[in-house]
Amino acid sequence: MTGTLDMLVSGGPIIAVLVVLSLISLTVIVVKIIQLWHVGGGRALRAAALEQWKGGDRHGAQKALEGGRSPADRVTAYAMRALAGGFKGAPLEAELTRRGNEELAQMNRLVRLLEIIAMISPLLGLLGTVLGMIQSFQELALAEGAANASTLAGGIWQALLTTAAGLLVAIPAAVAAGLFAARIETAAQNIESAVGELMLADQNPNI
Known part of the structure; x- marks a missing residue:
């Protein structure tokens, strides 16, 4: 649990935003499952x-x-x-x-929100990675080549963490939005x- 919290802190504000988006996404998914459970029946x-x-x-x-x-x-x-x-x-x-x-x-209702989350989460993750890489190479430049390799690797690892987090948020949202859209289309046909x-x-x- 402590390791997970450390990773979240290391990821900075972008990780915090992705955590919020993840909670919103999971809440919407549960709400839509309950709402759409019976729409294809009868x-x-x-x-x-x-x-x-x-x-x-x-x-x-x-x-x-x-x-x-x-x-x-x-x-x-x-x-x-x-x-x-x-x-x-x-x-x-x-x-x-x-x-x-x-x-x-x-x-x-709310399906569009899932689609937006699925679209922006990888972009936020990529943004976090780019910013993290910029910071790591800035530190390397300031050290004039004397930077510790493990320190540089740690900075890059933290930067890549945001991309992984963005994908973890986006994939369930995208899958859920697609499944919900298919179920809604079936209900419309019915x-x-x-x-x-x-x-x-x-x-x-x-x-």
């Missing part, structure tokens, strides 16, 4: 509700989706309520688009598919 529930809708049990279909936890469940449930109330045509399509965009905006099937079934009850 397909069986929506399929069963659609069959009820096709069979004429519109009330039962709406009730079936009331307990849905995914964005597609919520948007489809609203579409069913709107259709049952006689709200159709272009106004309904516009409202469904708005609700779908709101769901996507909610799911995408919304489009579920609403499309419902609108088609409403226009052609015999399908």
Whole structure:
């Protein structure tokens, strides 16, 4: 534990910034995992509700989706309520688009922050390395070639530490952002598919 603290202190302020970014990244990852856990589910529930809708049990279909936890469940449930109330045509399509965009905006929240952390962390690490190398060679120049090799090596090691730290922060953030984006894309496709099937079934009850 003491060795880790020594390394953090040796890395200077850039290491401190990377530690803060790491904590932010881990917090965001946990929050997004909890938020996006159910966004891709509910397909069986929506399929069963659609069959009820096709069979004429519109009330039962709406009730079936009331307990849905995914964005597609919520948007489809609203579409069913709107259709049952006689709200159709272009106004309904516009409202469904708005609700779908709101769901996507909610799911995408904080993902951009992870992408920014993944982008700037290696740059901060590289900056720390460059500054550390400059300092090490300045010390070598001031010593007029009489510097201790181990001292110089220690300075370079401390400088390279920031690059490693930057990569350690960036890699999990980049991986998480990519996985979250893929899950959000799946959820968006589920919304489009579920609403499309419902609108088609409403226009052609015999399908």
